[in-house]
Amino acid sequence: MYDIYSNSKNDHWRFKLGRSGSRNLITIGLNPSAATKEKSDTTIAKVERAARQAGFDGFVMLNLYPVRSTDFNALPNEANAEALAENLAQIEAVVAAEITPVIWAAWGKNILARKFFIAAGKELLIRLEKHNTSWQQFGPLTQSGHPRHPSRLHYAWEFTPFDAKHYAQKISS
Template identity: 30%
Template structure:
């Protein structure tokens, strides 16, 4: 079933990232925590992180979560995992520009929730901290144009990546729009190419 938000995230009690991470690192009856990283560790109206554990992870940045969960990846995350493995990574970590769950991006809330973005930013910094040289795959497609606040969020994540010495990639060449490809329709062996996130953000004003 699709996930349709029943309201805006400022009307619910958000679980902050750090306590949610602590809970996600403890054993869970629902899935194997030695294999999965799932924050928060139960299905909710938002998700900070979903991915597999490994020594060489690829951080995949999409727009917003849908219904995926441990052992129940949706087609987008299945594609992301295949491409990560095909490019020499042993794991993938799905992160999103905005943490609100909505199967249809058109259902995302119209106005940014600063608290949710702040906690999501903590999640991204945590993912960056897992590698000495973080690898980040830009994978949001044209969907980033759905809400004005998404590009502003992306600028924050680019700054965090720069501070951590992250290398950004795109899967295959950019779309005609100038945005990186969404994973869903990419071949499983698509090669990652270096992506200049700063140049992209400079061009973004003319794209949006």
């Protein structure tokens, strides 16, 4: 079903999932849930629909942390360093492969649930700056100022620019 797929550790870690196109929307969520190369889940279905609606013919779903969990609260308090390092490298490779990368910041307010989510987010914002990325958010930010997760979107909303530099400063303080 999906031609873009990278995983490890008996599929306990998922780095990327998507469908190739000539114009891909890169989406960065929090952590992967149940979707696999063969089957979608609610988040992936919403990402794919929002991408098509906005004129993208492909998408790549990435996450701040690659360890699967249907409940982010079930993740450990400390990140697996190997998983995190591999994930950041794979994200940067996906972004670097695009001529004009468009990235949907889509991790939601739950980025605050683990310090390693915040650290990964800040590291990505720094690493990806050199790739001339266009950061986007879908709909308004949450009340606490975070880009909404795809599970919390309304299809009537649209993509608008996301100020990644300002956001990085905000979560650093």
